[in-house]
Amino acid sequence: AERNLSENSIRAYLADLESLLLHINQLGVSEFAQLELNHIRSWLANLSTKGAARSSITRRVVSIRAFTYWGARSGWLSRDIGKDLIAPKPERSLPDVLDIESAALAIKALEVRAQEEESASSLRDLALVEVLYGSGIRISELVGLDLGDIDRQRSTIKVMGKGSKERIVPIGQPALTAVDNWINKARAELVSQSSGSALFIGSRGKRIDQRVARSVVYQAMEAIGSDKKLGPHTLRHSAATHLLEGGADLRTVQEILGHSSLATTQIYTHVSQERIKKAYEQAHPRA
Known part of the structure:
Protein backbone atom coordinates (compact mmCIF):
# COMPACT_ATOMS: atom_id res chain seq x y z
CA ALA A 1 0.00 0.00 0.00
CA GLU A 2 2.92 2.31 0.84
CA ARG A 3 4.21 2.00 -2.74
CA ASN A 4 0.74 2.24 -4.34
CA LEU A 5 1.11 -1.15 -6.01
CA SER A 6 -1.56 -2.77 -8.15
CA GLU A 7 -3.40 -5.87 -6.90
CA ASN A 8 -1.54 -7.99 -9.45
CA SER A 9 1.84 -6.73 -8.16
CA ILE A 10 0.86 -7.44 -4.55
CA ARG A 11 -0.25 -10.97 -5.49
CA ALA A 12 3.08 -11.54 -7.29
CA TYR A 13 5.09 -10.29 -4.27
CA LEU A 14 3.17 -12.60 -1.90
CA ALA A 15 3.68 -15.58 -4.24
CA ASP A 16 7.43 -14.83 -4.34
CA LEU A 17 7.64 -14.74 -0.53
CA GLU A 18 5.67 -17.97 -0.24
CA SER A 19 8.03 -19.65 -2.72
CA LEU A 20 11.09 -18.45 -0.74
CA LEU A 21 9.62 -19.63 2.56
CA LEU A 22 8.96 -23.12 1.16
CA HIS A 23 12.53 -23.32 -0.13
CA ILE A 24 14.24 -22.16 3.08
CA ASN A 25 12.08 -24.54 5.14
CA GLN A 26 13.49 -27.38 3.05
CA LEU A 27 16.96 -26.03 3.90
CA GLY A 28 16.12 -26.28 7.60
CA VAL A 29 15.70 -22.53 8.16
CA SER A 30 12.70 -21.99 10.43
CA GLU A 31 13.35 -18.46 11.77
CA PHE A 32 13.74 -15.22 9.80
CA ALA A 33 16.74 -14.33 11.94
CA GLN A 34 18.56 -17.36 10.47
CA LEU A 35 18.05 -16.19 6.88
CA GLU A 36 21.30 -15.55 5.00
CA LEU A 37 22.18 -14.36 1.52
CA ASN A 38 23.28 -17.82 0.38
CA HIS A 39 19.76 -19.17 1.23
CA ILE A 40 18.21 -16.59 -1.11
CA ARG A 41 20.78 -17.33 -3.82
CA SER A 42 20.02 -21.04 -3.47
CA TRP A 43 16.31 -20.29 -3.99
CA LEU A 44 16.99 -18.18 -7.10
CA ALA A 45 19.32 -20.84 -8.53
CA ASN A 46 16.63 -23.47 -7.97
CA LEU A 47 14.07 -21.35 -9.84
CA SER A 48 16.53 -20.85 -12.69
CA THR A 49 17.17 -24.59 -13.07
CA LYS A 50 13.41 -25.13 -13.19
CA GLY A 51 13.24 -22.86 -16.25
CA ALA A 52 12.18 -19.49 -14.78
CA ALA A 53 12.76 -16.69 -17.29
CA ARG A 54 15.43 -14.09 -16.58
CA SER A 55 12.77 -11.37 -16.30
CA SER A 56 10.95 -13.54 -13.73
CA ILE A 57 14.15 -13.95 -11.68
CA THR A 58 14.70 -10.18 -11.85
CA ARG A 59 11.22 -9.52 -10.49
CA ARG A 60 11.80 -11.97 -7.63
CA VAL A 61 15.09 -10.26 -6.73
CA VAL A 62 13.21 -6.94 -6.52
CA SER A 63 10.54 -8.59 -4.31
CA ILE A 64 13.10 -10.07 -1.91
CA ARG A 65 15.12 -6.85 -1.73
CA ALA A 66 11.96 -5.04 -0.62
CA PHE A 67 11.25 -7.81 1.90
CA THR A 68 14.74 -7.87 3.48
CA TYR A 69 14.78 -4.06 3.64
CA TRP A 70 11.47 -4.19 5.55
CA GLY A 71 12.75 -7.11 7.69
CA ALA A 72 15.87 -5.20 8.76
CA ARG A 73 13.93 -2.01 9.41
CA SER A 74 11.35 -3.90 11.49
CA GLY A 75 13.95 -5.81 13.50
CA TRP A 76 13.19 -9.26 12.07
CA LEU A 77 16.64 -9.39 10.45
CA SER A 78 19.90 -8.14 11.96
CA ARG A 79 20.80 -6.42 8.66
CA ASP A 80 19.49 -5.94 5.14
CA ILE A 81 21.01 -9.01 3.48
CA GLY A 82 19.10 -8.52 0.22
CA LYS A 83 20.83 -5.27 -0.73
CA ASP A 84 23.78 -7.29 -2.03
CA LEU A 85 21.60 -9.25 -4.45
CA ILE A 86 22.23 -8.36 -8.09
CA ALA A 87 19.34 -8.76 -10.50
CA PRO A 88 20.19 -10.31 -13.89
CA LYS A 89 19.59 -8.05 -16.85
CA PRO A 90 16.28 -9.17 -18.38
CA GLU A 91 16.32 -10.47 -21.94
CA ARG A 92 14.38 -8.09 -24.14
CA SER A 93 12.54 -10.42 -26.48
CA LEU A 94 10.59 -8.56 -29.14
CA PRO A 95 6.82 -8.81 -28.61
CA ASP A 96 4.43 -10.44 -31.08
CA VAL A 97 2.96 -7.79 -33.35
CA LEU A 98 0.21 -8.08 -35.97
CA ASP A 99 0.60 -6.36 -39.29
Whole structure:
Protein backbone atom coordinates (compact mmCIF):
# COMPACT_ATOMS: atom_id res chain seq x y z
CA ALA A 1 0.00 0.00 0.00
CA GLU A 2 2.92 2.31 0.84
CA ARG A 3 4.21 2.00 -2.74
CA ASN A 4 0.74 2.24 -4.34
CA LEU A 5 1.11 -1.15 -6.01
CA SER A 6 -1.56 -2.77 -8.15
CA GLU A 7 -3.40 -5.87 -6.90
CA ASN A 8 -1.54 -7.99 -9.45
CA SER A 9 1.84 -6.73 -8.16
CA ILE A 10 0.86 -7.44 -4.55
CA ARG A 11 -0.25 -10.97 -5.49
CA ALA A 12 3.08 -11.54 -7.29
CA TYR A 13 5.09 -10.29 -4.27
CA LEU A 14 3.17 -12.60 -1.90
CA ALA A 15 3.68 -15.58 -4.24
CA ASP A 16 7.43 -14.83 -4.34
CA LEU A 17 7.64 -14.74 -0.53
CA GLU A 18 5.67 -17.97 -0.24
CA SER A 19 8.03 -19.65 -2.72
CA LEU A 20 11.09 -18.45 -0.74
CA LEU A 21 9.62 -19.63 2.56
CA LEU A 22 8.96 -23.12 1.16
CA HIS A 23 12.53 -23.32 -0.13
CA ILE A 24 14.24 -22.16 3.08
CA ASN A 25 12.08 -24.54 5.14
CA GLN A 26 13.49 -27.38 3.05
CA LEU A 27 16.96 -26.03 3.90
CA GLY A 28 16.12 -26.28 7.60
CA VAL A 29 15.70 -22.53 8.16
CA SER A 30 12.70 -21.99 10.43
CA GLU A 31 13.35 -18.46 11.77
CA PHE A 32 13.74 -15.22 9.80
CA ALA A 33 16.74 -14.33 11.94
CA GLN A 34 18.56 -17.36 10.47
CA LEU A 35 18.05 -16.19 6.88
CA GLU A 36 21.30 -15.55 5.00
CA LEU A 37 22.18 -14.36 1.52
CA ASN A 38 23.28 -17.82 0.38
CA HIS A 39 19.76 -19.17 1.23
CA ILE A 40 18.21 -16.59 -1.11
CA ARG A 41 20.78 -17.33 -3.82
CA SER A 42 20.02 -21.04 -3.47
CA TRP A 43 16.31 -20.29 -3.99
CA LEU A 44 16.99 -18.18 -7.10
CA ALA A 45 19.32 -20.84 -8.53
CA ASN A 46 16.63 -23.47 -7.97
CA LEU A 47 14.07 -21.35 -9.84
CA SER A 48 16.53 -20.85 -12.69
CA THR A 49 17.17 -24.59 -13.07
CA LYS A 50 13.41 -25.13 -13.19
CA GLY A 51 13.24 -22.86 -16.25
CA ALA A 52 12.18 -19.49 -14.78
CA ALA A 53 12.76 -16.69 -17.29
CA ARG A 54 15.43 -14.09 -16.58
CA SER A 55 12.77 -11.37 -16.30
CA SER A 56 10.95 -13.54 -13.73
CA ILE A 57 14.15 -13.95 -11.68
CA THR A 58 14.70 -10.18 -11.85
CA ARG A 59 11.22 -9.52 -10.49
CA ARG A 60 11.80 -11.97 -7.63
CA VAL A 61 15.09 -10.26 -6.73
CA VAL A 62 13.21 -6.94 -6.52
CA SER A 63 10.54 -8.59 -4.31
CA ILE A 64 13.10 -10.07 -1.91
CA ARG A 65 15.12 -6.85 -1.73
CA ALA A 66 11.96 -5.04 -0.62
CA PHE A 67 11.25 -7.81 1.90
CA THR A 68 14.74 -7.87 3.48
CA TYR A 69 14.78 -4.06 3.64
CA TRP A 70 11.47 -4.19 5.55
CA GLY A 71 12.75 -7.11 7.69
CA ALA A 72 15.87 -5.20 8.76
CA ARG A 73 13.93 -2.01 9.41
CA SER A 74 11.35 -3.90 11.49
CA GLY A 75 13.95 -5.81 13.50
CA TRP A 76 13.19 -9.26 12.07
CA LEU A 77 16.64 -9.39 10.45
CA SER A 78 19.90 -8.14 11.96
CA ARG A 79 20.80 -6.42 8.66
CA ASP A 80 19.49 -5.94 5.14
CA ILE A 81 21.01 -9.01 3.48
CA GLY A 82 19.10 -8.52 0.22
CA LYS A 83 20.83 -5.27 -0.73
CA ASP A 84 23.78 -7.29 -2.03
CA LEU A 85 21.60 -9.25 -4.45
CA ILE A 86 22.23 -8.36 -8.09
CA ALA A 87 19.34 -8.76 -10.50
CA PRO A 88 20.19 -10.31 -13.89
CA LYS A 89 19.59 -8.05 -16.85
CA PRO A 90 16.28 -9.17 -18.38
CA GLU A 91 16.32 -10.47 -21.94
CA ARG A 92 14.38 -8.09 -24.14
CA SER A 93 12.54 -10.42 -26.48
CA LEU A 94 10.59 -8.56 -29.14
CA PRO A 95 6.82 -8.81 -28.61
CA ASP A 96 4.43 -10.44 -31.08
CA VAL A 97 2.96 -7.79 -33.35
CA LEU A 98 0.21 -8.08 -35.97
CA ASP A 99 0.60 -6.36 -39.29
CA ILE A 100 -2.15 -3.87 -40.13
CA GLU A 101 -3.88 -6.33 -42.48
CA SER A 102 -4.05 -9.04 -39.78
CA ALA A 103 -5.47 -6.62 -37.21
CA ALA A 104 -8.11 -5.55 -39.76
CA LEU A 105 -8.90 -9.21 -40.50
CA ALA A 106 -9.52 -10.02 -36.81
CA ILE A 107 -11.85 -7.03 -36.47
CA LYS A 108 -13.62 -7.84 -39.75
CA ALA A 109 -14.35 -11.36 -38.48
CA LEU A 110 -15.99 -9.84 -35.38
CA GLU A 111 -18.00 -7.43 -37.53
CA VAL A 112 -19.31 -10.32 -39.66
CA ARG A 113 -20.22 -12.30 -36.52
CA ALA A 114 -22.06 -9.27 -35.08
CA GLN A 115 -24.07 -8.90 -38.32
CA GLU A 116 -24.91 -12.61 -38.52
CA GLU A 117 -25.73 -13.25 -34.85
CA GLU A 118 -27.15 -9.85 -33.84
CA SER A 119 -26.48 -10.89 -30.21
CA ALA A 120 -25.53 -8.66 -27.29
CA SER A 121 -22.26 -10.51 -26.71
CA SER A 122 -21.16 -10.22 -30.36
CA LEU A 123 -21.64 -6.42 -30.32
CA ARG A 124 -19.84 -6.21 -26.98
CA ASP A 125 -16.92 -8.34 -28.21
CA LEU A 126 -16.50 -6.19 -31.32
CA ALA A 127 -16.47 -2.99 -29.21
CA LEU A 128 -14.03 -4.56 -26.72
CA VAL A 129 -11.47 -5.53 -29.37
CA GLU A 130 -11.89 -2.21 -31.22
CA VAL A 131 -11.15 -0.30 -28.00
CA LEU A 132 -8.09 -2.42 -27.16
CA TYR A 133 -6.54 -2.03 -30.60
CA GLY A 134 -7.78 1.54 -31.12
CA SER A 135 -6.31 2.83 -27.86
CA GLY A 136 -3.49 0.42 -26.93
CA ILE A 137 -4.72 0.24 -23.31
CA ARG A 138 -4.09 -2.73 -21.02
CA ILE A 139 -6.78 -5.37 -20.45
CA SER A 140 -6.94 -4.37 -16.75
CA GLU A 141 -7.62 -0.78 -17.83
CA LEU A 142 -10.29 -1.87 -20.31
CA VAL A 143 -12.35 -3.84 -17.77
CA GLY A 144 -12.19 -0.85 -15.40
CA LEU A 145 -13.78 1.55 -17.91
CA ASP A 146 -17.08 3.22 -16.96
CA LEU A 147 -19.72 4.68 -19.27
CA GLY A 148 -18.69 8.19 -18.21
CA ASP A 149 -15.04 7.63 -19.19
CA ILE A 150 -15.81 8.16 -22.89
CA ASP A 151 -15.54 11.70 -24.25
CA ARG A 152 -17.08 11.60 -27.71
CA GLN A 153 -16.45 15.27 -28.44
CA ARG A 154 -12.71 14.92 -27.91
CA SER A 155 -12.53 11.28 -29.08
CA THR A 156 -10.77 10.20 -25.88
CA ILE A 157 -11.21 7.75 -23.01
CA LYS A 158 -10.23 8.27 -19.38
CA VAL A 159 -8.15 5.34 -18.12
CA MET A 160 -7.02 4.30 -14.64
CA GLY A 161 -3.57 2.82 -15.16
CA LYS A 162 -0.94 1.10 -13.02
CA GLY A 163 -0.45 2.60 -9.58
CA SER A 164 -3.86 4.33 -9.85
CA LYS A 165 -2.47 6.84 -12.36
CA GLU A 166 -5.18 8.41 -14.47
CA ARG A 167 -4.53 9.34 -18.09
CA ILE A 168 -6.49 10.46 -21.14
CA VAL A 169 -6.05 8.31 -24.24
CA PRO A 170 -7.17 9.17 -27.79
CA ILE A 171 -9.42 6.68 -29.54
CA GLY A 172 -10.50 6.37 -33.17
CA GLN A 173 -13.94 6.69 -34.72
CA PRO A 174 -14.37 2.97 -35.54
CA ALA A 175 -13.90 2.11 -31.87
CA LEU A 176 -16.30 4.86 -30.75
CA THR A 177 -18.92 3.67 -33.27
CA ALA A 178 -18.56 0.08 -32.03
CA VAL A 179 -18.90 1.25 -28.41
CA ASP A 180 -22.02 3.30 -29.20
CA ASN A 181 -23.57 0.32 -31.02
CA TRP A 182 -22.90 -1.85 -27.98
CA ILE A 183 -24.33 0.72 -25.55
CA ASN A 184 -27.38 1.68 -27.62
CA LYS A 185 -28.33 -1.69 -29.12
CA ALA A 186 -27.13 -4.41 -26.78
CA ARG A 187 -25.90 -3.44 -23.29
CA ALA A 188 -29.47 -3.20 -21.92
CA GLU A 189 -29.96 -6.93 -22.66
CA LEU A 190 -27.23 -7.87 -20.18
CA VAL A 191 -27.74 -5.14 -17.57
CA SER A 192 -28.52 -6.21 -14.00
CA GLN A 193 -28.53 -4.54 -10.58
CA SER A 194 -24.81 -5.27 -10.26
CA SER A 195 -23.86 -3.59 -13.58
CA GLY A 196 -23.39 -0.13 -12.11
CA SER A 197 -21.68 2.22 -14.56
CA ALA A 198 -19.39 -0.47 -16.05
CA LEU A 199 -18.88 0.02 -19.78
CA PHE A 200 -18.34 -3.68 -20.51
CA ILE A 201 -20.45 -6.25 -18.66
CA GLY A 202 -20.58 -10.04 -18.72
CA SER A 203 -23.47 -12.42 -19.39
CA ARG A 204 -24.73 -12.07 -15.80
CA GLY A 205 -24.65 -8.31 -15.84
CA LYS A 206 -21.57 -7.78 -13.68
CA ARG A 207 -18.54 -5.79 -14.82
CA ILE A 208 -16.69 -8.06 -17.23
CA ASP A 209 -13.65 -9.69 -15.64
CA GLN A 210 -10.20 -9.97 -17.18
CA ARG A 211 -10.48 -13.71 -17.78
CA VAL A 212 -13.62 -13.34 -19.91
CA ALA A 213 -12.19 -10.31 -21.75
CA ARG A 214 -8.99 -12.23 -22.53
CA SER A 215 -10.95 -15.19 -23.92
CA VAL A 216 -12.85 -12.79 -26.20
CA VAL A 217 -9.54 -11.54 -27.62
CA TYR A 218 -8.05 -15.04 -27.96
CA GLN A 219 -11.13 -16.09 -29.94
CA ALA A 220 -10.95 -13.01 -32.15
CA MET A 221 -7.28 -13.65 -32.90
CA GLU A 222 -8.08 -17.16 -34.17
CA ALA A 223 -9.38 -15.54 -37.37
CA ILE A 224 -5.77 -14.70 -38.28
CA GLY A 225 -4.80 -18.39 -38.33
CA SER A 226 -1.57 -17.98 -36.34
CA ASP A 227 0.11 -20.92 -34.60
CA LYS A 228 0.71 -18.67 -31.58
CA LYS A 229 -1.84 -17.86 -28.88
CA LEU A 230 -2.32 -14.14 -29.44
CA GLY A 231 -4.10 -12.12 -26.76
CA PRO A 232 -4.75 -8.59 -25.45
CA HIS A 233 -1.06 -7.71 -25.16
CA THR A 234 -0.58 -8.50 -28.85
CA LEU A 235 -3.20 -5.83 -29.65
CA ARG A 236 -1.42 -3.37 -27.33
CA HIS A 237 1.97 -4.12 -28.92
CA SER A 238 0.42 -3.84 -32.38
CA ALA A 239 -1.24 -0.49 -31.61
CA ALA A 240 2.08 0.93 -30.36
CA THR A 241 4.06 -0.36 -33.33
CA HIS A 242 1.50 0.89 -35.87
CA LEU A 243 1.53 4.33 -34.20
CA LEU A 244 5.32 4.56 -34.51
CA GLU A 245 5.29 3.29 -38.09
CA GLY A 246 2.62 5.86 -38.88
CA GLY A 247 4.87 8.70 -37.71
CA ALA A 248 3.97 9.17 -34.03
CA ASP A 249 6.93 10.19 -31.86
CA LEU A 250 8.15 8.01 -29.00
CA ARG A 251 7.08 10.41 -26.23
CA THR A 252 3.50 10.48 -27.54
CA VAL A 253 3.36 6.68 -27.67
CA GLN A 254 4.77 6.56 -24.13
CA GLU A 255 1.95 8.83 -22.92
CA ILE A 256 -0.71 6.79 -24.73
CA LEU A 257 0.55 3.48 -23.33
CA GLY A 258 1.05 4.87 -19.82
CA HIS A 259 4.68 3.77 -19.54
CA SER A 260 6.53 5.44 -16.65
CA SER A 261 9.84 4.93 -18.47
CA LEU A 262 10.65 5.82 -22.06
CA ALA A 263 12.98 2.80 -22.16
CA THR A 264 9.93 0.51 -21.97
CA THR A 265 8.41 2.20 -25.01
CA GLN A 266 11.67 2.01 -26.98
CA ILE A 267 11.27 -1.72 -27.54
CA TYR A 268 8.66 -0.84 -30.18
CA THR A 269 11.26 1.04 -32.21
CA HIS A 270 13.20 -2.25 -32.39
CA VAL A 271 10.03 -4.05 -33.47
CA SER A 272 9.52 -1.52 -36.27
CA GLN A 273 13.15 -1.84 -37.39
CA GLU A 274 12.86 -5.64 -37.47
CA ARG A 275 9.65 -5.43 -39.51
CA ILE A 276 11.23 -3.01 -41.98
CA LYS A 277 14.26 -5.29 -42.33
CA LYS A 278 12.03 -8.33 -42.89
CA ALA A 279 9.94 -6.50 -45.49
CA TYR A 280 13.12 -5.41 -47.29
CA GLU A 281 14.52 -8.96 -47.33
CA GLN A 282 11.26 -10.32 -48.72
CA ALA A 283 10.69 -7.62 -51.32
CA HIS A 284 14.04 -6.35 -52.61
CA PRO A 285 15.63 -8.32 -55.47
CA ARG A 286 19.16 -7.57 -54.16
CA ALA A 287 18.41 -8.28 -50.48
